[in-house]
Amino acid sequence: MKRNLLLIILFLPLSVFSQKTTILKGTIKNTNKTVIENVSVEYGSKGTITDKNGNYSIRIPYKKEITLKFSHISYKTIFHKITAKSRNAIRYSPTLILKTESLQEVVVKDNRKAASGITKIDVNKAKNIIGANEGVENILMTLPGVNNNNELSTQYNVRGGNFDENLVYVNGIEVYRPFLVRSGQQEGLSFINSNMVQNIDFSAGGFQAKYGDKLSSVLDITYKKPTETVTTINASLLGGSLTFESPFLEDKLTLITSLRYRDNSLFVNSKQIETNFRPKFTDLQSYITYKVNNKVIINYLSNFSLNNYNYQPISRRTRFGTVANPLELIVFYEGKEENNYLTLFNALSADVSVNENLSFSSTISSYNTQEEEYYDIAASYNLGEVDANIGSENFGVVDFSQGIGSQLNHARNDLDALINNVQLKGTYKKDRQQLNFGIKYQHEDVRERIREWEVIDSLGFSVRPPNHISNNQPYKSFEGPITPFQNIRKDNNVSINRVSGFVQFNERLFMGDSEFWYNIGIRAHNWSVKSGSKTSKSQTTISPRIQASIKPNWHNDMLFRFAAGWYSQPPSYRELKDFNGTINENVKAQKSIHLVAGMDYSFDLWGRPFKLTSELYYKNLNDINAYSVDNVRIRYRADNLTTGFAHGIDLRLNGEFVPGSESWVSLGYLKTEENIENRGDISRPTDQRLKFAVLFQDYVPNLPNLKAYLNLVYNTGVPGGAPAYADVYQFQERLRDYKRADLGISYVFTDANKQYKTGWLSNFKELTAGLELFNMFDIQNSITNTWVRDVYSKNQFGIPNFMTGRVLNFKIRIKIN
Template identity: 55%
Template sequence: MKRLHFIVLISLLFSWLSFSQSAIIRGVILDEANLPIEGVNITANTGEGTATNSNGFYELKIPFGEDVTVTFTHVSHKRVEQKFNLKNGQEIEYNPVMLIEVEQIATVIINTNTRQSVDGVTSISPQMIRTIKGAQPGVENILKTLPGVNISNELSTQYSVRGGNFDENLVYVNEIEVYRPFLIRSGNQEGLSFVNTDMVHNVDFSAGGFQAKYGDKLSSVLDITYRNPVDFGIRTDLSLLGGSLTAETISKDGKFSGIAGVRYRDNSLLLNSLETDGNVEPVFADAQTYLTYRFSSKFHLNFLGNISSNKYNFQPENRQTNFGTLQDPVALIVFYDGQEKDQYQTYFGAFKANYFANDDLTLKLIASAYHTTEQEYFDILAQYRLGEVNTNIGDENLGEVEFSEGIGSQLTHARNDLDAFIINVEHRGDYNIDDESTVEWSAKYTHEDIRDRLVEYEVIDSAGFSIRPPLFSQTNPQPYEPFSGPLVAFENTRATYRVQINRVQAFVQYSKRTDWDGNEVFYNAGVRSHTWNVSGDGITDNDTQTVISPRAQFAIKPNWEKDMLFRIASGLYYQPPFYRELRDSEGAVQPNVKAQQSFHVVLGNEYSFEIWNRPFKLVSEAYYKGMTDVNPYTIENVRIRYSADNNAKAYAYGLDLRLNGEFVPGTESWFSFGYLKTEENIDDRGYIARPTDQRLKFGALFQDYVPNMPDLKMYLNLVYNTGVPGGSPSYADPYNYQLRLRDYRRADLGISYQLVNPEKTYSSRWKMPFKELSLGFEIYNMFNNQNSITNTWVRDVYSKQQYAIPNYLTPRIFNVRLSARF
């Protein structure tokens, strides 16, 4: 971290601010239908008062250190009173439900679905994220059950959305953009998601047509908010795959609060179940913190920090893969020598200053730094036999290779190093013109400094003959005369670059909610600009480029008896190239790669209704994306290799459906369906399927409990995806390789029993320290389906054909889990 000298000047800008002598209560007031109530009068017995806006939101300042009674009144609802005694500078969220017929008060956790449905945003409960685990637990484990989101590798946190690839997704934590490592090529090497689920307060996800306030990517936005603690607490989670520990606290005067977590994960249980036998040491760990200091009611300073270490050591020994059909079974047997050692160290820190000038104006200053050092070293010799399998039942050699169709070897070598340092400085602001109109804006500067050394080669030997690259210029005159050319590797890439990219981004957007002839109407319009320049050693042709991205949304909630909402979103979205998109298949940096462009149209409908006197919602979205200046790519497991040339155009269209509600009282479940078609036209040769063309998707997340034993709970996580194109061998024409992988089918089951429930009291001494305690049992890939993520290409010495050997993912795995909160 020699270059990670990050000077923070934020506090100096606001040092003149005075300290608060009050506390703040804020929240949203809902009615029995869980809808916000406008015009609720809120008064304190000390004289302070306010009222809710059209969204049901309010904020009230009260004196600290004394009992204050706050009264909520509305002409059509029953009166509510609540007593508070807060500390100096303390802020709490209080969300009462005002009933009409019964004098009763309930406090609820705010549900943002009502407000954010007009934005096309899906909100996910943090409690659900912490409850629903998986082979790769976290936010991504829930995302894969949503329509339009495809994850076909349980070892990876990467996901594609509506035909986009892994690099087309934005991720924010408390309005701070976060990054992922560059060099990872396999899900086996991936460790932990950046997002620590035990620290999460709110999760919002948009699959397209998002607002101008979000950055320049083509596919999706994942917007995470970490929580500010209101009390001391400790949460821990232990399983056969690792563990986590999270602690949170708040100072006596309420000015300082902090939450911190450490996580450790060892994927040996998963990786030792794969086809390739060997010694594997996949160890991943991170430490993360989110701190807040309230200098006054007007000025808050936040810090987000993360340190992570991913280490993947592998010594493969042998592998056997059976494929083909029952009539023509084929087996691949491989014996290995060598090892792989990969290491990814990342450091991230960000300061965010919030200045609440008044009730309508908020100013923010965000400064962040990201530093990653990555190494990918391996030398692996693979010697293989490809042959026919003995299918005679009762034969002692059943399942063994009897006749070899291909014999060969492959030597792969890599010494890849990357050092990337990224800094961001951004000013954001929002101003409430009135209770119904808001203006938001931002100006951001980014500097990316990347040092990259790429050294890779692959030598292929088939039946005693070294395979030359097909693009080699020297002709082979054999058998008429001896070939005197040098032996060369089938693939050989050597490149060293130091690249700097400077970016200036800005946006402004206007949002308004109003009433039109008795119908609720919301609309948003905004525009983004993005200017960047690529420079570095040996780079001379580096023009400065600029793109302008207008975006708009419109939603209407008709005054109908049925609860319906209609939404349309459209815009011109750009994705200026990141470093990986500038590097072609040979490792050369192409500085003048243009931004990929996509025109989005999204039509949405939400229908809320009741079944069995419980709430349900059906969300439907149809979308179309027309893309130009497309940068074609190939996917190998999770590694994306770009052509670094804007020589294609593409499109994507589809339909997403999601039905969610309380199928079982008190629990949320959903079923989703998606249809997608995405194709690209490279060099005007005609349209072919893109690597992410996953036509049909079905997902289900179902929760249940035993009626007479509500502490005994279960979840079922189901995903079905049709297969994507299986890729093509090196140097091959993708137009000739359009066969698809088999369908992806996976079911994860979790059963847990809550030994301690926060809603109960316990007399047992050993239970007294716990607020929550549960013991769980999980089955991953319950039906033991053989799913594949990519192909290995092997040559047949006789027919000269290449066979696509599927690389299978994890089989059925059992896991136990212990979770506790103190």
């Protein structure tokens, strides 16, 4: 009896417990039927995770409704209500969907990417970000340390560098920006087609030796190889695109091709200038791969781009100044501007896998740009003081003309540039070690004809160029000929030969329970320049670089990294040309020393994943070329007589501020100065001291297919430049701070998460429609100044050129099989 009583006492709690609970188990996979490890399965305070085979098992209450939560950092969180109506085990095996609608940086699966300071972003997570320019650059400008005060431009500044200091690769091939573009509204389409992109890697400094010779950043793009037949259509009031992708010949041949069209008139017409504006920006890109066998793959990439920019200004009215002393500039125009940019690009490459350890990649590419910049624009202006007396009958009306004059600008500029290169790269892997090496030869042939002049008249008197012979007008007549304020007449024929190469070695080690990774590499670059009959001496730069990181085996998930290196930027054609268009074939490479220290901290907040990324950096600059920036046009001194520095800190916090939706907050501080010919330190044109950005995604809880995207940017003002030929040490006033808020609202009718088997929506793989409100607070931001000269007062007035105002756009996205 005692024995039976003992058994009852031992098994009674178990029997009672088994009566109140039952077992729920299952296998979790993604849409590709691949099992998912480390999926969190929880309800209330209880939970478990899936094993390496995607299996989970958890006890749940009997005859009680609960809500299960299935979450993974790479997949959308799902919730499922369930009631155990039987004591028998229950199976539930949900399918998780990748966060294709989220905006977070993709989870880094290759530790070497994170360790080397490379931000890896899935382009699918960038397509829904609201911004005036769709594409990859749009998401880069939300990162700390990356700045751009011109929403019409896809160019960006990184940590104090200018547009020409950024490396951009597509499938390992360097691509270039146009030579003659002066303003963002002329740019049209970025070379990078986001509809074709599969991977995006970005480094803001301290990058590896395998990347080329620039001073600031690397954007490394890889185009995708299609696995299914899909047609995607994007359309909006700003243009559209048509993309087709498909595998052929039993997946041996793949093709993705995309046609894009862009029209910026919606933005330009929101500005303070009345114009007749007819832009036509079109391009066609194709990427083809053919798998010869298991060891050889042939790739072909082509691009055809034709941008026609026709601009006819009519009038302009700009008010500026202070409340106590308001001023107004009224300008009437005659003439027009006609610019044409034709770009052709072809690249043929072969990937050869010798064995599982050794592989090679060889590439032959050709880039040709043919650019025409023709304009004749006459402007008559009146700069006046506005009556600010509220009680006056003429309140708000110009009652005194402070400056009256006219200006005539003329240009007949032609440029034809051909850049050919051949390169060979190799990779050798063994265990946790990897060796990369490569060599490249490049020939650049640039031919430019410059015919550009400007005549300025103020109060009936011609304004002569700086350092011109003085006179006593209007008290004494001047008998000399009318001399243009600016007059450039040059014929440049420049060829550049370059040979460059690199070797780098990386290894992953374990130091106790901590993981350690390092990369050591060196680059060499030799070049010579021929301009007309003049040939420069051959120059060579050596660039050693190192990156290292450690991931301690701590309770907190933290990664520490460090990078250093000597970086050189051999001159491009733009850097060889001074303000007057004269070529200095002996310009040396600009040099910089990078020191970068960073930390990644991953943690849970409110039961959701977050990540804090921080970096401190310092750059010492030598032999640099001082330059001026007018909108997006850069003009160099081409003399290597400047030194400088840049330092700052970048912070970014990203995570699920809203459950299931990824957002981030960026904060950056920068200080960059230069010393021209030992005259003292002054701010560089890119001295953007403070940046704050918020990229936020949300959805309506009871209507999850209705999504909202908010992009907020605040940048402090940069130095506003100076009038042509002026001494920059006398003009260091800053432009106003840049503030902008863009809002996008979209409704998902159908996508990978919501498919229909019947009805008209069953014809679509994806259908999304929405509205975009750009510059929702209609803030007047300026990018440059128009300088109005007055002979009588000897003053020059900087009138801000305001950017785009509030604009509403409609867009739709369709994807069909």
